[in-house]
Amino acid sequence: MAVKLSCFVFLIIVLITQSEQQALSKLKMKGFTKPARPTTQDEIIAYMKNPANTPKIDFKPTGTYPQTNRAGFSEYHLAPQILGGTNASQRQFPWVAFMVMDGSSICNGAVISADWILTTANCVYGVDEFEIYVGGVDTDVEEKFEQIVFSDYYYRHPDFDTSTYENDIALVPVNLTFNDYYYPYIRPICLPKLSQTSNSFNKVSAVLAGYGDTVENSATDGSRFMQYVTLRTVNNAVCVANYGSSDFFSTNICTGPHPTKAPCDNDDGAPLMYRDSQTGRYTVIGLYSFGSSSSCDNRPVAYTRVSSFLGWISQVTNLAIRP
Template sequence: MTPRSRVVGGVDAERGEFPWQVSLHMKDVGHACGASLINENWLVTAAHCVKDRFDGRPSMPSTWEAFLGLKTQKESSKEVQRRFLKQVIPHPNYNYDTYDNDIALMELERPVIYSDFIKPICLPAPQHIFEVGKQVYITGWGALREGAATILQKAEVRIINQTVCNTLMGGEITNQMLCAGVLQGGVDACQGDSGGPLSSKEGKRMFLAGVVSWGEGCARKNRPGIYTRVTKFLGWIKEKTGV
C-alpha cells in the first residue's frame, strides 16, 4: 500500500485545461503533493500529505506554498499565483494504516484571483453517482517512471466496480474510497500526485469525484488506483469551509 506520486501513461495537459489543479510545495523540498481549488480560499488534498504518521499532528501551514496556474514546474509566468497557507485541516478520522478518510482541507492566506488558468472545480451533490465505466481524468506532475514531470500530465481512466475492486485489492476498500484505473495496466496516478484531483466531466462542468490516495505498485495489471470518495465528505467540507 503506497501513497501515489506520478501519472503514468499520460500526456501533456494544455495550459488552463485543469485550472483547479494546485501544486503543493513543501519548504526546501519543492513539489510534494497535488490539491484541488474548490473556491477562492480553499483547497482539497489528501490527509496523508499533511499529517505526520509518527506524532499524529498536521503539518504547520508555514511548511507549504500553493502554486496555481502552473503548467510546468519552476515556471514564473504572469498566469501563476503563489499563496501561503492560513490553516491545514486533516480529516479527524483519517487512518494511517488503511488510508480511510484520506482527505484534508487547506485555507489560503489570501484569496486567489480567478482567470482563464485558475478556476475552482465543482463539488458533486451528495447523491451523485459516478457510474462504473465512466471516463474520468487524473492529473499531476509527480514522476514519470524516474524523475518528476516538468509539464502537468493528464491521463484517462475509468471508474471501477467497488466489489470487483475490493476483491482485487484484498478487501481493503472502504465505502469512503473510489476505484479508478485501466485494469490491463499501463495508466495510473502513482506517488507527487497524492492529493490531486480525480476529475469527472458532466456536460460542460467538471466535478471532483475523488482525491488521489493510494495503490499497489504503479500502473500494474488488476491494481487500480484508489481515491477518496468526495461525496462522503461534503458535510465535513461545508462545515469547515462553507463551500
C-alpha cells in the same frame, strides 16, 4: 512556475509517540501503496451485498456560501485518450494545485474556492508549511497568471486512519485572487451535488491531473509538467479483490487496472474529475489516495470519494452544496 525550495533551517522539538513516528515516516514517502492481499470470492460478494458499503454522504451540509458560477469550466476539450499521460495546457485544468510541503515533498490538490484547496490527509500529515502553485503547468518557469500562496495550517479529517487510509481527505486554507485578470487561468472545480452522493460513479470516463512521476522508480520527484490522463472507473469489487475488504471502503472510488495509464508516486491528492456532457463542467469525484506496492500500472487504484465527505467539507469551509 519556478519552484524555489526554502533554505531556512528550523529547530522543532516535537514529542510524539513511536506509532506516530512510524506513521509520519510512512506518509513522508513518495506515495503510499498497499500490497495485494488474497481475497476470496465469498468475501467480495459479502462486501458488495453489505448495505454499509454503498456510497452515502457523511452528514447534512451546513454551508451557506455557494461556489462561483465559473466553477468547473475548462477552455479545452480532451482528446479521447502521470503514467501514460499527456502534458496539460494552461487554462485546461485551472483548479489543479501543485503543493510543496516543508520545502521538499510534493503533492497535488484541487481549488474549490478562493479560500480552500482540497487534498488528501496523507499529503498534509505532519506538515508545517505549504507552498502552493496554481494557474501554471510548468514547475521550471514562472508563468503569467500563476499565483503562489503559502499556508501554515490545514484541516485533516478527524477520523483519518494512517494504517488503512480510511477518510483520506484534508483542506488547506489559502488566499487566492479570483478576478477577470486571472480568469480563466485560475478557478475552482465543482464539488459534487447532493443528488450525487449515492452515485457509485461506476464505469464512467474520468480525468486525473497532477504532477506525479511519469515513470516508475523515477530518480526525480514528480513531473516538470502537469500531466493528465483519461481513466475508466470500475466496480469497487475490483479494488476489494486486490486490497481486501478491510482496506477498501465505500468512501473510495476504484479505477483500473490499465497497462500504461495510472497515477504513480507523487500523484497523491491529484483530483479525479468527471465532466458533465450537458453542461461541460468538471466535478471532482475523487482524490488519488493509494495504489499497489508492486507496480503503478496494471493494478487497480484507490481514490477518496469526495461525495462521501460533503458534510465535513461544507462544515469546515462554509461552502453550500448544490442540490
